[in-house]
Amino acid sequence: MKQPTDKDLRLYASLSDVDSDLILDSTIPLKPVSVPSTKKAERPSFWAFLCRPQNASVALAALLVTLTVVALLVTGITKGPQTEPPPHGTHTTDPIGSVKIPTAEDAAALRKGMSLSELVSLMGNDYTQEGTRYTFTLDTGEQLAVDTEYIYGGTVGSRVTGFEWLGSAGETYNPMGIPAEILQKLQDYATDTVIPIYAMTSLIGQYDSTTPPTLDEILKGAEVHYLRMGADGETALLDGEGHGAGGYMQGEAFSFLEDVSALFDESVRVKAYYPIMTSSERGAVYLQTSIGDYILYLHQDVIFVLEGDDPPANDPVPYLLPVGVFHRFAYGMVDQSVYYGIGWAFTEERMAIIEPYKMTAEGYQKPVNIATPEAAEQIQVGDRVTDLTETLGVCRRCAAARVLYYDKESGKYILPTPLPLGLHYWELTDGSGLLIYADAGTSVIDESSSLVYLDFHITYKERVDAAVLDDMGTPTLKTCALIAEGMEKSVVFAILGEPLAYNWSAENSNFVWKWMEDGQAHSLRVYWSGGYADSNPTVASTEHSVTSVEEALEEIRVGSSFADIVARLGPCRDGHEVDYFGGTDKSGYHFWTLPDGRCLAAYIGYDIPPLTDPLGLNAEHHFDKTVMHLLYLDSPDRASTIGTPGLSMAAEVQTGMKEQLVKALMGDPTATVEGLQSVWEWTEGGKTYTLTAYWKDNAPVGFHKNFNTVSRYELDAETSSAPLIPDKIPTLANAQVITEGMTASELLTIMGSRVHAVTGVGYTYYIWTLSDGQAFCAVTEDDVTNADQSERIVTYTYFRDSAEAMYVATTENMEAVTEGMSLATVYALLGTEAWDTEYDYPSSLTATWGTSEGAWWEITVTFEAVEYPETNRSRAYAVSVYIDKGL
Amino acid sequence: MNDRDEYLLDLYFKRDERAVAETQRDYGSFCLDLALRILGRDNRPDAEECVNDAYLKLWRTIPPRRPKPLKAYLAAVLRNIAIDRYRQNRRRAENRELEEAILELSPAMWVPDSAEGELKYLLSDFLRKLPEEERRLFVGRYWHGYAVGDLAQHYGLTPNAVTKRLGRTREKLRDYLNERGYGYETTNR
Structure with a gap:
């Protein structure tokens, strides 16, 4: 079949913009896709793949990716074991496809923030998983570990959060022998999109010579490889003759290293040079030179020179520069032009050539300060x-960014202008x-070139005490004194930074x-003249208040945001910054x-809804990270006790704590059954202690998944490690022992740890593939009537095989649903993935399922919560x- | 706009994080279904991600925007995100149902690149002029991506009847664009 072209897609997409009133009345009730029963045999069985014992680890990992596959498992409740299991289904298996062996090039394209689907798409599904860490083996034999974390709310899903190269023995992959401190710097620097280090073995290594070479000399070497940037933004690693080692070369190539070499004075010697392979948009190189360490960061055709001692935690540069701004606009609009056919372009005409900022043995050449009061008066x-650069010189903010553009023709370095x-x-x-604020006015279209420019104007100017300049962008008494009635919100934000709280x-x-x-x-507190309809209101009035530190500390509690603490106590010791949502990029303890x-x-981490709410109606789904645990230590030296097993840390462990938090407190467990329990063993005061934490996936239906918390824990002294649940393939005989009313612990002890567990609020599915191929499913419910609140089996069933479990909500099961059934029982009959859920906020839940059997039945069940005061x-x-049985 | 949408918008304006969760509760299934229709039923991870990207876009654009009705805005945002994702995926993943719909529609609404920006106005006007059921079938098929079989089931028609009606509507669209000087037959292609 012919494939749609980009043009076809643009036309199709243009329908999105029709008036909204023309759309909504054309929806039809949600039903499953037409999957006639005759197609059953053709439907690929993802679940069958997961259930193979040999794929247990992949299966657990794939659970993360597919999120809801398991939710479609439960069907056809027929209580009691089948003594003669019927033959396996005729389903096909393994839609995942052939195993892909990732290459180093694939690894280089990794970036933080990727979803699991992107990760698996890029690197293939041949990986091992430990918790949220996925380890891939490249075609070179090296291993790359990828860390992920589950993100909630606006960016729900698992996202890549970090990388670590592993040698074959699990050691840090470092074929170039990069010094540990530099390695750490690079890894710290690589917080955004940069893979920690992608070091090609053929690249230049470290120079130990007493007279290290200049970059020019390096470039003359036959083995030199160039990091090049194509005009389309693609990065390619080229060999000395310009042949690509993968990637793309389109348009006029940009020789990064040649221009890097021109940045340096001839007297500067290069001790070591480490290319940092980045995502497809950027390239970077770390240079140890005789005058200090630098990171040279390439974004399109602009080189950002960043002092290596203080690399930015993130990537502020595109936001600071007009080039970046233009690029950003250009990218955005070019992207949109796919749909609208409007061409925007970046022009290099708005560049002001300034005296070169050569790096010499004396450091940066700084320009003479030409910012006279007379020049300021003219503004x-x-x-x-x-x-403005001509009349006032480089502004402090731009200078701090060390932004240079190397003009090949003139051989000079230029700063972009107008100012950002x-x-x-x-x-x-x-x-x-002197303070000024530059704001964008209307866009200007150059008729001759069809280029579109933004016109910048000065909207604010103030002569101030120079001492206040050091505080720009942060709230201090000095900067607050600048806030005046009538000031635009954008200017206030620029002077004070982002506010702690918005009250719209x-x-x-x-x-x-x-x-x-x-x-x-x-x-x-700044009051605005306009309401929320005004995108840039002005200051109406301000209120300044002062409290003691003790009072401020009282306001920091579990549930506070990371931004909240930073606002009161300043940056944390490791310097992590507040992100867009008031959290930070690093979950874990901050000091x-x-x-x-x-x-x-x-x-700091992602919070979870309380267990006491079976419908999750009162859950607050944080998609920013909040404070989940607070500890006041006697001194900063005691910080190292966190992450080491001990009685003081064990004393902090509580029911309901997130698995990652417990691990942050206690360090890596001595033994773990993934998703079920972990054990820590340590010796303290001559005694051996064990802490056993039992995990429960504490996630409400259809929203959060795979969120383990402590369901209970045991601290024992002078005992051997608590026995872990056996890792075995359960048999039919095992399953036949299971009865209603058994606890989850008993169930797991009998059936073993090779289980797929899916937990909703108040209930859990456990699914095993038995040794004879049939699947066994037990559903437990928290006993809300007893103080121990133990999980007990409410129902269990057998499937012919796992493929059968794909077909949920049969008409037979729909008719089996009756009033008075608990949520767990209904979901056991119909599957956890209702086609539609409607919350009559905040008291009840109505859920609708459709059949997947060809008959268009719909069942709508309304639930109400019953409180049990004895257990709260x-x-x-x-x-x-x-039940709507359709036509 | 209903009270519930007002409530949701107020949450967004207060920068209250529950806004996203509540949006998910109200429109999560609708959104996932739309995304799955564009990306293919076997591509749930991508579909879920597109839905989440759409929520994020809502969070970032409200305020200052106050779209009414919220569901339509969310759906339009999601549709574009999902189509874009489909565009990125199409070399390795196909969605026959979607491709069939796109290829059906494309000849009928072909306009020069320079006029694509005007299509949304033209299409809105065109759709308003259609009889209600004809419009619903057209929007159902080409905006929401419903299968012909599903539309037939819902409207009590045979699949053949739906196919024929859609064909006639596409012809009308082509004539409409031609009459206004945009279509295939009136421009130098």
Whole structure:
């Protein structure tokens, strides 16, 4: 069949923009896709693949990827074991496809933030999984470990959060012998899209010579490889003759290293040079030179020179630069032009050539300060931002970014102009300071070239004390003093940074900034003139208040945001920054030294809904990271006790704690049955202790998945490790022992750990593939009537094989649903994935299932929660059942 | 716009994180179904991710936007994201049902590249002029991506009847664009 072209897709996509009232009345009720029963045999059985014992690890991993496959398992409740299991189905198996062996090039394309599907798509599904870590073996034999974390809310799903090269013995992959501290810097630097280090063995290694070469000399070497950037943004690694080692070369290539070499004075010697292979958009190189360490970072055709000692935690550069801004616009619009046919382009004309910032033995050549008060007086609000660099020199913000553009023709280094959007400031020659704010006006279309420019104007100008310039972008007493009535919100944000809290309303919006200064906690509330409909309101009034540090600490509690602590106590000791949602990119413990010498340790991670709410109706689904645990340590030195098993850490473990949090407290467990239990063993005071934590996947139906928390724990002294659940393939005889009312522990002890467990709020599915091929499923429900709240089996069933389990919500099972059934029982009959759920907020849940048998039946069940005061828990029961049998 | 949408929008405006969870509750199944129709039923991971990307876009665009009705805005955002993802995937994954619909529709709404930006106005106008059932069939098939069989089932028609009606509507669309100087027959292709 012919494939749609890009044009076909654009036309198809253009339908998205028709008036909204024309769309919604054309929806038809959600039903499963037409899967006639006759097609059953043709339907690929993903589950069959998962259930093969030899694929147990893959299966558990694939569970993460597919999220809901297991939810479709439960069907055809026919209680009691089948003594003669029917023959296996005629399904086909393994739709995953042939095994892909990832290459180093594939690995180089990895980036943080990737979803699991992207990861598996890129690297193949031949991996081993330990918890949230996936380890791939490349075609070269080296191993790459990829760490993931489950993200909630706006970015629900598992995302790649880090990488680690492993040698064959599990050691750090470091064929170039990069010094450990540099390695660490590179890995710290690689927080955004950069894979820690992609070091081709054929690239230049470290130079130990007493007279290391210059880059020019390096470039003359026959074995030199070039990191090149194509005009389309694709990076390619080329050999010395320009042949690609993969990747693409389109348009005019940009020789990165040649231009890097031109940045350096001839006197600068290069001690070591480490290319950092990045995502497809960027390239970078780490240079150890005789005058210091630098990271040279290529974004399109702009080289960013970053001092190696202080690499940025993220990638602020594209936001700071007009080039970046233009590129960003250009990218966005080019992307959209696919749909709208509007061509935007980046032009290099808006570049101001300045004196070169050569790096010499004396360091950066800094330009003479030409920012005189007279020059500052000439700048007026309303002026177009064009050549301020000429009259005032480089602004401090731009200079701090060390942004250079190397112009090949002139051999000079230039700063982009006009200045980027936002705040700029100069220290004037008389010691005072100048602040201006550049904002975008209307776009200007150059008729001759059809290029579109943004016109920047100065919207704010203020002469200030130069001392305040050091505080720009953060709330301090000095910067707060600049906030005046009538100031635009964008300017306030530029001066104070992002606020701690937003309070939107139609008429009286106000934002709050908080910070510590002079031993006190300060708060500034800014009231805006406009309501939330005004995208850039102005300051109506401000309120400044002061409280003591103790009071500020009282406000830091479990549930606070990372931003909340940073706003009160300043940056954490490891310097991680606040992200867009008020969290940070690193889950785990962060530390703050307090004025009294103590140390605050706060675990930042994703929160979970409470177990006491069977419908998850009152759950707060955080998609920012919040404080999940707080510890006040006697001194910062005690920080190292976190992550080491011991009684003090074990004492912090509580029921309901997230698995990652417990592991952060106790370190890696001595033994683990994945998803079920972990054991820590340690010796303290001459005694041997064990802590056993039992895990439960604490996720509400259809939203969170694979979120293990402590269901119970045992701390024992002077005992051997608690026996772990046996790893075995259960038999039919094992299953036949199972009865209703058994606890989950008993169930697992009998059936073993080769289980797929899917947990909803208040119930859990356990599914085993027996040694004879049939599948056994037991559904447990938390006993909300007893103090121990143990999980007990409420029903169990057999499937002919796992393929059968793909077909849920049969008409037979629909008719078996009755009022009074618990949520767990109904979901056991119909599957956890209802086609539609409707919450009558906040008291009940109505869920609808359709059949997948060709008959268009729909069943709608409404549940209501019943409270059990003795355990402070509740359970949902069906209060109405309605089956629509269609035509 | 219903009260529930007002409530959701208020949550977004208050930057209350429950906004996303509540949106998922109200429209999660609808969205997932739409994404699956575009990306293929066997590509659930990508579909879920597109839905989540759509939620993220809502979070980032509301405020200042206050789209009404929210569901339509969400659906349009998601549709574009999913089509874009399909475009990226198509070399390694196909969705015959979608491709069939795209290839059916494309000749009928062909306009020069320069005029593609105007299509949304033209299409809205065209759809308003259609009889209601004809419009619903057309939008169901080409906007929502429903299979002909599903439409036939829902509207009590035979699949053949649906196919013929869709064909006639596409002819009308081609004539409509030609009359206005945009279509295949009136431009130099």
